[in-house]
Amino acid sequence: MIRTTARRAPAPVDLTSLHFGASFVEELPGDPETRNVPRAVRNACYTKVAPTPVRAPRLLAWSDAAGELLGVSRPDSPTGIAAEVLAGNRVLPGMQPYSARYGGHQFGNWAGQLGDGRAITLGEVSGADGARYDLQLKGAGLTPYSRTADGRAVLRSSVREFLCSEAMHFLGVPTTRALSLAATGEAVVRDMFYDGNSREEPGAVVCRVAPSFVRFGNFEILAAAGETDALARLADYVLRHHYPELGSPGPATYARWFEEVCRRTAILAVEWMRVGFVHGVLNTDNMSILGLTIDYGPYGFLEGFDPRWTPNTTDAHGRRYCYGNQPAIAQWNLARLANAIYPLVNDKEALEQALARFSDTYEREAGRMMAAKLGLDSLDRDGDDALLARLIEWMARVETDVTLFFRLLAAVPVDAGDIEESRLVEPLARAFYSRDAWSPEHLPRIAGWLRGYAARVRAAGRPDAERIRDMNRVNPKYVPRNYLAQLAIDALDAGDASVIERLMAVLERPYDEQPAHDALADRRPEWARQRPGCSALSCSS
Ligand code: AMP
Ligand code: MG
Numbered sequence: 001m002i003r004t005t006a007r008r009a010p011a012p013v014d015l016t017s018l019h020f021g022a023s024f025v026e027e028l029p030g031d032p033e034t035r036n037v038p039r040a041v042r043n044a045c046y047t048k049v050a051p052t053p054v055r056a057p058r059l060l061a062w063s064d065a066a067g068e069l070l071g072v073s074r075p076d077s078p079t080g081i082a083a084e085v086l087a088g089n090r091v092l093p094g095m096q097p098y099s100a101r102y103g104g105h106q107f108g109n110w111a112g113q114l115g116d117g118r119a120i121t122l123g124e125v126s127g128a129d130g131a132r133y134d135l136q137l138k139g140a141g142l143t144p145y146s147r148t149a150d151g152r153a154v155l156r157s158s159v160r161e162f163l164c165s166e167a168m169h170f171l172g173v174p175t176t177r178a179l180s181l182a183a184t185g186e187a188v189v190r191d192m193f194y195d196g197n198s199r200e201e202p203g204a205v206v207c208r209v210a211p212s213f214v215r216f217g218n219f220e221i222l223a224a225a226g227e228t229d230a231l232a233r234l235a236d237y238v239l240r241h242h243y244p245e246l247g248s249p250g251p252a253t254y255a256r257w258f259e260e261v262c263r264r265t266a267i268l269a270v271e272w273m274r275v276g277f278v279h280g281v282l283n284t285d286n287m288s289i290l291g292l293t294i295d296y297g298p299y300g301f302l303e304g305f306d307p308r309w310t311p312n313t314t315d316a317h318g319r320r321y322c323y324g325n326q327p328a329i330a331q332w333n334l335a336r337l338a339n340a341i342y343p344l345v346n347d348k349e350a351l352e353q354a355l356a357r358f359s360d361t362y363e364r365e366a367g368r369m370m371a372a373k374l375g376l377d378s379l380d381r382d383g384d385d386a387l388l389a390r391l392i393e394w395m396a397r398v399e400t401d402v403t404l405f406f407r408l409l410a411a412v413p414v415d416a417g418d419i420e421e422s423r424l425v426e427p428l429a430r431a432f433y434s435r436d437a438w439s440p441e442h443l444p445r446i447a448g449w450l451r452g453y454a455a456r457v458r459a460a461g462r463p464d465a466e467r468i469r470d471m472n473r474v475n476p477k478y479v480p481r482n483y484l485a486q487l488a489i490d491a492l493d494a495g496d497a498s499v500i501e502r503l504m505a506v507l508e509r510p511y512d513e514q515p516a517h518d519a520l521a522d523r524r525p526e527w528a529r530q531r532p533g534c535s536a537l538s539c540s541s
Contacts (some may be wrong), residue, residue, distance in 0.1 A: 009128040012072055012464075013072060014082070015072050015084075016082070017356060019094060020073060020123035020444075021125070022096035022102075023237075023241065024045070024098065024124075024237070025095075025096040029045055029230050030045070030048060031101070036143065038142075038146050038148070041101050041115070041145070043227055044230070045233070045234050046098040046099060046100045047099055048097065050097050054088060054089060054205070055186050056183070056184070056186075057083045057086070057182055057185065058083055059082065061159075061180065061181040061492075062443055063162075063504070065170075069127050069209070070125055070126055070127055070128070074335075082180075086205065087183075095122045095123035096123065097120050097121065097123070098120065099115060099116035099119060100119075101113065101115045101116075101145065101221055102116075103217050103221030103224055105217075105283060105333070105336050107320055110224070111283075111285075114147075114219075115144070115145025116143055116225075116390035117143060117147060117151060118138060118139050118142075118153060119136055121133060121135070122135045122137060125333075133209050133210065134209070135179070135207055135208075136152055136210075137206070138158070138161065139158060139203065139204060139206065140205055149168070152188045153203065154201040155201060155204040155244075155489065157491065157540075158181055158205070159181065160489070163480050163485055163488065163500065163503060164296045164480050165393060166178055166504060166507065168277070168293055170507055170509070170510055170511050173272065173277065174264070174291055174293060175294075176209065177209040178341050180207045181204060181207075182207070183202060184202075184204060185203075186203045188202070190540050193526070208291060211241075212288075212289065214234070214238055214288070214290075215284070215286065215287055215353060216287040216333055217287075218234060219231060219234060220340040221338060222234060222340070223341070223342075224340075228343050228344075231340075232249070232344055235249065236249045238289055242289075243257050248398040251350075252350075255329045255347060258337070258341060258351060258354045259354035262334050262354050263357060264291025265331075265334055265366060266327075266357070266359075266365065267285070268360035270362060272293070273323075274373065274474065275403075275479060276323070276479065277301055278300050278310055279293065279297075280537075281297050281298065281312060281315075281321060282320055282326065283474055284336045284337070287330070287333045297312075297537075297539060297541055298539055298541075300535070300537070301479045301481055302323050303401050303481065304405075304522050305401075306393075308324060309323050309325070310322040310323070311330060311535065312536075312537065312539065313537060314539045315443065327366070330358070331358045331362075334358055338351040338355060373472040373475055374406075374409070374453070375410065375468070376456065376457070377460065383456070387449075390452070391449055391453075394449060397442065398434075398437050398442050399434060400432055400437075401431045401433065401523040404521070405428060406471070407477050410467070410475065412450060412454070414453075416454070421443050421444060421446075421447035422447075424447045425443065425446050425450065476507075476512065477511065477512070477514070477521045478514070479510065480503070482533060482537070483528035483534040486534045502520075503520070514540070
């Protein structure tokens with residue numbers, strides 16, 4: 001008989017059968033006070049706090065992929081024990097729920113203590129891949145970090161976080177994950193447009209999953225408060241659990257660790273740029289120490305190409321967090337982290353060198369990424385810079401959907417000979433938001449660019465089938481456009497889960513053609529241009 005030595009993942013079990021650990025609570029200094037009222041917390045990395053039970057927990061959506069990662073099976077009932085746990089009504093043995101203490105720089109200014117104002121980490125479990133994962137409820141009720149807010153989350157923002165976390169994972173972008181979306185059966189009051197018109201909306205809780213939810217801000221608050229001992233303990237915890245390959249703690253190790261955070265953050269920024277993701281609120285409290293996309297708020301995917309675009313209406317004026325600023329902002333945030341851990345490293349030059357790693361990595365990887373999107377093996381040849389500059393120039397003038405453009409570019413014939421300009425541009429038709437592309441002003445420019453591109457591709461001499469295949473691996477066909485998320489929200493609001501289920505299934509394979517779902521790849525329809533939630537969003541959540 002043939003024996004196989006391949007390790008097989010254990011059969012998935014019920015959520016209640018998982019073994020929960022609590023290393024964050026056990027290994028780090030906790031808040032000696034336990035009063036669950038908004039207050040300034042001192043000398044602690046977290047406060048123990050239980051989720052506040054809700055009236056009618058009900059599972060609305062579940063990610064089978066995240067379930068697989070954790071080795072947990074899809075619950076049989078939408079209202080059983082799993083729903084109770086995932087809405088915060090029941091704490092399982094081994095769990096030691098807590099909210100983390102962090103601060104942050106918001107829109108460029110130090111904001112002091114923020115912390116998990118509505119997030120509560122339940123515990124950690126071993127994943128099917130051998131790694132440890134924290135399970136965290138978002139919208140689970142008041143914590144000492146809630147400040148003046150209510151600790152809850154509305155359905156619309158919860159759907160958006162649930163959907164996009166999983167979509168980003170399948171796009172290949174580092175991200176926190178989402179296991180479930182539960183309705184609370186309770187209303188939450190929000191002033192969605194910040195115009196004095198508050199209304200009741202359905203509440204929800206998302207169960208997020210990540211190896212760690214530690215942010216730059218967790219270090220910043222300890223440094224700002226002069227709590228150097230806790231700062232070192234948090235750094236050592238993160239090193240021990242998440243960067244064990246860097247060796248034992250000490251000034252040199254801390255510097256290497258910071259350099260690795262810079263490298264990962266640069267890769268993350270490149271990945272956002274590749275798929276057209278705009279986070280929307282890149283404050284330092286929304287920057288993961290593991291280089292993951294974290295905290296999905298008023299995010300969006302670039303539709304018409306515009307580097308100054310942001311989906312966040314709160315940032316519409318300054319555009320600090322617009323698409324094109326994201327790499328520079330990520331680096332600015334890393335500099336804040338460098339300041340925070342300075343007491344551990346005590347070597348300005350080492351930190352500056354590490355910070356330079358961000359720029360080096362970003363430059364190199366963004367270049368590779370752009371070449372790959374264009375189906376080229378590099379952008380180093382004479383004329384390549386001009387080719388790219390001309391592309392950006394015409395795309396900025398003719399409203400062009402970037403996702404569809406790169407996807408369709410693969411199919412543009414590169415040996416078409418001397419065909420008419422209008423026919424040359426036709427394969428890209430679906431990417432254009434108007435017929436402007438065929439106007440006498442723009443057509444020659446676009447067609448000219450396509451001819452230049454085709455010549456560059458021919459000069460590279462790669463078999464075309466290979467180029468097309470590789471382009472389709474880096475240029476997704478399906479991204480969770482805001483208007484699609486809004487359609488899923490509207491349906492769920494009306495009790496229909498079929499839209500979100502279909503979206504989740506399609507977004508699991510964003511690089512595959514999936515012709516039956518072609519309509520979900522369409523550019524944003526005109527009705528969605530101005531509708532709230534479909535393009536621009538406020539921070540209300
Ligand atoms: P965000 O802009 O979502 O990243 O949140 C910034 C800060 O506000 C964090 O400390 C959050 O925990 C807190 N926060 C946001 N919404 C709420 C809420 N509804 N209740 C309590 N805290 C909140
Ligand atoms: Mg946040």
